[in-house]
Amino acid sequence: MSEDCLFCKIIDKEIPADIVYEDDQMIAFKDINPKSPVHLLFIPKKHIANLNDVSDEDASLIGRILVKIKDLAGESDVAEKGYRVVINCNQDAGQEVFHIHVHLLGGRKFEWPPG
Ligand code: 5GP
Numbered sequence: 001m002s003e004d005c006l007f008c009k010i011i012d013k014e015i016p017a018d019i020v021y022e023d024d025q026m027i028a029f030k031d032i033n034p035k036s037p038v039h040l041l042f043i044p045k046k047h048i049a050n051l052n053d054v055s056d057e058d059a060s061l062i063g064r065i066l067v068k069i070k071d072l073a074g075e076s077d078v079a080e081k082g083y084r085v086v087i088n089c090n091q092d093a094g095q096e097v098f099h100i101h102v103h104l105l106g107g108r109k110f111e112w113p114p115g
């Protein structure tokens with residue numbers, strides 16, 4: 001728990017969120033300002049500011065998040081048509097919340113390269 005971290009407050013249920021999955025290591029919830037019909041955020045319960053701060057000991061945690069994203073993509077009915085998985089790191093990528101989170105975006109066609 002990091003004080004003044006929005007996503008730690010969502011983990012602690014101090015701030016409400018539409019949680020779609022939770023276990024002892026992670027939660028997934030709907031983005032408050034969705035950029036596509038399906039837009040979920042996956043976060044570890046461990047406070048890590050961004051991908052720059054991930055270490056070897058976090059490898060299985062990050063891997064588990066990706067496996068769960070695959071599961072939720074299936075449940076959200078976007079697995080077959082396709083979806084995008086995004087981690088924004090620092091200012092050039094537009095990171096706004098400094099608790100690492102993985103976006104699952106689906107339900108429409110995305111451009112490549114991204115803007
Ligand atoms: P970033 O730009 O840091 O990769 O993404 C942060 C995401 O968090 C944005 O898509 C934004 O809409 C979402 N977000 C910001 N504040 C809240 C909140 O209070 N609740 C939820 N559910 N999502 C939030």
Ligand code: ZN
Binds near residue numbers: 099
């Ligand atoms: Zn946090």
